[in-house]
Each structure stands twice: as C-alpha cells, then as structure tokens.
Amino acid sequence: MYSDNKITRRDALKRMGMAMVGVAAASSGLFSLASCESMERKRIVLYFTGTGNCLYVARQVGGQGAELLSIPQLMKQGRYELEADEIGIVYPVYGHMPPNMVRRFIQKARLKADYMFAILTYGNRKCNAVEIWDDIARQAGKSFDYIATLIMVDNWLPNFDMNEQVMIDKHIPENLQRITADLASRRQWYEPVTEEERMQHQGFLGRSGIDPAEGFVLRSGDCFRVTDACIGCxxxxxxxxxxxxxxxSQGVKIEGDCEFCFACIQNCPQKAIRFAADSGVPLLSNGEKNPNARYRNEHVSLMDIKLANNQF
Ligand SMILES: Cc1cc2nc3c(=O)[nH]c(=O)nc-3n(C[C@H](O)[C@H](O)[C@H](O)COP(=O)(O)O)c2cc1C
Ligand code: SF4
Ligand code: SF4
Incomplete structure (x- = not known):
C-alpha cells in the first residue's frame, strides 16, 4: 500500500508549513515585490577586455537581461549617452590605472542611472586602483556608488607565465558571488585603500615612467613583431x-597608439606576435616569462574578443 515516496505525518506538516509561509509571503508581496523590482530594473554593463576576464565578469555581474556594451564599440559608434536604472563598468587595471580608452570614454560619456558601479579586475597587485578610478570619474563629473576590485588570472606577459597563472586558485567564483550580492542590494561601498598601496603606486610610476594623466599609451609598431609563424589569418x-x-600583400603591418591590452599577442592563434627585443620600453626589458604560453579566459571565445574590439 505504501510506496517509497511515502512521507510521514511530521514531514507532511513541515511541508505544509513551508508552503503556507510561501503563500503568506507572496500575498504580503514580500517575494513578488523583490523579484519584480530586480526584473524591471534595466542594467547596462560597459566593459573593456584584452583577454576576456572583464567580458566574463561583465556577463556574471550583468546577470540575465542586462545589456552588455563594449567600450571600444561604443567609441567607434560615437555613442556616449546612456541611460538605465543601473550602469556598471568592468575594466582591467593597467599599472593600477584604467586603460586609456576607458579613461577617454568616461571623460566624454553622459551616463544617467540611479546606481553606478565599477569592478576593476587585476592579477597580482591592485594598489590604489579604486581611488584612481574615483578621482578620474569625479573629475569627469561622475560619482560611483560602488567600486570594488576582483583578482583574476594576471595576463601581464613580461612577468608571468600564463601556464602557471591559470593553475593558481584566486577564488574567483566566491569573490564574484560576493560582488553580485552587493550589487543586488545596491550596496554603497568603496573598497578601502592603504597608505602602503598609494606609495607602491607612486614607486611604480617612478620606475615605469608612465604618465599618470594618460596611463599606458605606447607605440604598437615599436613594441610588437610578427614572426614567420604568421599564417595571415x-x-x-x-x-x-x-x-x-x-x-x-606584404603581410601584417602594425602601427598606431597602443593600449597595451595584449589582445593581439595573447590571442594570435599561431603565437606569431612577440615583443620587439629593441622596443626601448623599460617594462619590456626582460622579454617574456614564457614565450610559449598564452592566455584567454576559458569562458570567452576568440570571436567574443573580436566582436568586442573590432574597429573595421
Ligand atoms: C598593460 C597591463 C598592465 C597591467 N597592470 C597590472 C597591475 O598593475 N596590477 C595587476 O595586478 N595586474 C595588472 N595587469 C593584469 C590585468 O589587469 C588582469 O589580468 C586583467 O584581469 C585582464 O583583464 P582582461 O582579460 O579583461 O584583459 C596588467 C595587464 C596588462 C596587459
Ligand atoms: S593573428 Fe597571428 S597568425 Fe593571424 S594574421 Fe595576425 S599575426 Fe598572423
Ligand atoms: S596593438 Fe595589441 S596591445 Fe596594442 S591596442 Fe592593439 S591589440 Fe592592444
């Protein structure tokens, strides 16, 4: 008479109790209100990426229904005016600073939103990246409600072996979950910065000679060379x-101001792009840690990066 699915009277009462709580909460509007609000909110996530980390993070923090917009594509279209309930930006820190394009975008953009957040990805040392972004945004007349960093695989080829980097557990899912929960509750928060981190950044600027008003802007023709491994893809x-x-007909030609995002050198399917030995750039004086190792975020395809960055 009794099947394996039978439940005890105690279980039945427990289930009924839970169901009643659900009904009561729904009729009081508690759950329905919260889910309707998050469903109705329009969230735009702007991103810049060289190797996919920031695209992956933009997708994760965007959740279902968010509009993901690549900053290089917006700049190509001359689209600087955006409006939503929530606008977020995800970018990789370069020398603790935003990429030059991200800086130029925020200076020109007209953003209208009730809640603005920024997630800055990095690989090893963030220093005072949060304060640097806050300063740049405020100078451009924008104030963010939430600024956090997120440690990911470090794609800086001169110092790191990409094969080693991907093996390090940087607790990305846990950190992403924390950030996503913060955003869901529209937390007002800036990740704290220490005096030591500010000094480390000053030391970096002194050593690298990078202009803090511009960030990384180099000459691509000086920094990169294409080897015979190129197949002209x-x-x-x-x-x-x-x-x-x-x-x-002469093969690949490289020229122009460079973000140093490494989209080219990291994503070339033939590993045919190398740093020039005679670039004269102090940060490249040691070459590469492992010239045979290249990185792209495992959740992001070559096509995704092309679509995000293509200027033609
Ligand atoms: C030019 C350049 C400079 C970088 N500077 C830093 C840095 O100062 N501190 C750090 O921890 N990571 C630094 N990184 C690592 C990236 O910020 C990190 O890997 C980021 O998640 C890459 O994002 P993406 O995959 O979306 O391009 C740098 C990477 C590049 C290419
Ligand atoms: S991506 Fe690499 S292989 Fe393809 S054309 Fe460029 S340099 Fe050559
Ligand atoms: S040349 Fe390479 S590193 Fe420079 S902006 Fe283009 S893709 Fe990025």
Whole structure:
C-alpha cells in the first residue's frame, strides 16, 4: 500500500508549513515585490577586455537581461549617452590605472542611472586602483556608488607565465558571488585603500615612467613583431581595439597608439606576435616569462574578443 515516496505525518506538516509561509509571503508581496523590482530594473554593463576576464565578469555581474556594451564599440559608434536604472563598468587595471580608452570614454560619456558601479579586475597587485578610478570619474563629473576590485588570472606577459597563472586558485567564483550580492542590494561601498598601496603606486610610476594623466599609451609598431609563424589569418586585425593591425600583400603591418591590452599577442592563434627585443620600453626589458604560453579566459571565445574590439 505504501510506496517509497511515502512521507510521514511530521514531514507532511513541515511541508505544509513551508508552503503556507510561501503563500503568506507572496500575498504580503514580500517575494513578488523583490523579484519584480530586480526584473524591471534595466542594467547596462560597459566593459573593456584584452583577454576576456572583464567580458566574463561583465556577463556574471550583468546577470540575465542586462545589456552588455563594449567600450571600444561604443567609441567607434560615437555613442556616449546612456541611460538605465543601473550602469556598471568592468575594466582591467593597467599599472593600477584604467586603460586609456576607458579613461577617454568616461571623460566624454553622459551616463544617467540611479546606481553606478565599477569592478576593476587585476592579477597580482591592485594598489590604489579604486581611488584612481574615483578621482578620474569625479573629475569627469561622475560619482560611483560602488567600486570594488576582483583578482583574476594576471595576463601581464613580461612577468608571468600564463601556464602557471591559470593553475593558481584566486577564488574567483566566491569573490564574484560576493560582488553580485552587493550589487543586488545596491550596496554603497568603496573598497578601502592603504597608505602602503598609494606609495607602491607612486614607486611604480617612478620606475615605469608612465604618465599618470594618460596611463599606458605606447607605440604598437615599436613594441610588437610578427614572426614567420604568421599564417595571415587576419585575427589580429579584428582583435585590436585601436585598429592598429592591417593585412596586405606584404603581410601584417602594425602601427598606431597602443593600449597595451595584449589582445593581439595573447590571442594570435599561431603565437606569431612577440615583443620587439629593441622596443626601448623599460617594462619590456626582460622579454617574456614564457614565450610559449598564452592566455584567454576559458569562458570567452576568440570571436567574443573580436566582436568586442573590432574597429573595421
Ligand atoms: C598593460 C597591463 C598592465 C597591467 N597592470 C597590472 C597591475 O598593475 N596590477 C595587476 O595586478 N595586474 C595588472 N595587469 C593584469 C590585468 O589587469 C588582469 O589580468 C586583467 O584581469 C585582464 O583583464 P582582461 O582579460 O579583461 O584583459 C596588467 C595587464 C596588462 C596587459
Ligand atoms: S593573428 Fe597571428 S597568425 Fe593571424 S594574421 Fe595576425 S599575426 Fe598572423
Ligand atoms: S596593438 Fe595589441 S596591445 Fe596594442 S591596442 Fe592593439 S591589440 Fe592592444
């Protein structure tokens, strides 16, 4: 008479109790209100990416229904006016600073939102990246409600072996979960910065000679060389957010101001792009840690990066 699915009277009462709580909460509007509010909110997430970390994070913090917009694409379209209930920005820190394009975008953009957040990804040392972004945004007349950093794989080829980097557990899912919960509750928070971190950043600026008013802006033709391994696939042409690559009868040509995002060197399917030995750039004086290792975020495809960055 009794099947394996039978439940005891005690279980039945417990289930009924839970169901009643659900009904009561729904009729009081508690759950329905919260879910309706989050469903109705329009969230835009702007991102810049070289190797996919920030695109992955933008997707995760965007959740279902968010509009994801690539900053290089917006700049290509001359689209600087955006309005939503919530606007977020996700970018990789370069020398603890935003990429030059992100800086130029925020200076020009007109953003209208009730809640604004910024997630800054980094790989090893964030220093005072949060304060740097806050300063740049405020100078551009924007104030953010929430600014946090998120440690990911470090794609800085001169110092790190990409094969080693991907093996390090940086607790990305846990950190992403914390940030996503903060955003769901529209937390007002800036990640704290220490005096030691401010001094480390000053030391970096002194050593690298990078202009803090611009961030990384180098000459791509000085920094990169294409080897005989090139098969002329043209991927680099679409990967560069500055449109610095062209492919002609003479092969690949590289010229123009460079973000140093590494979309080209990290994503070339042939590993045919290398740092120039004679670039004269102090940060490149040691070459690469492992010239055979390249990185792209495991959740992001080559096509995703091309679509995010292509300028043609
Ligand atoms: C030019 C350049 C400079 C970087 N500077 C830093 C840095 O100062 N501190 C740090 O921890 N990571 C630094 N990184 C690592 C990236 O911020 C990090 O890997 C980021 O998640 C890459 O994001 P993406 O995959 O979306 O391009 C740098 C990477 C590049 C290419
Ligand atoms: S992506 Fe690499 S292999 Fe393809 S054209 Fe550019 S340099 Fe050559
Ligand atoms: S040349 Fe390479 S590193 Fe420079 S902006 Fe283009 S893709 Fe990024």
């Amino acid at each position: 043209g991927a680099c042409v679409s990967l560069c957010p500055r449109g610095n690559y062209s492919l002609g």
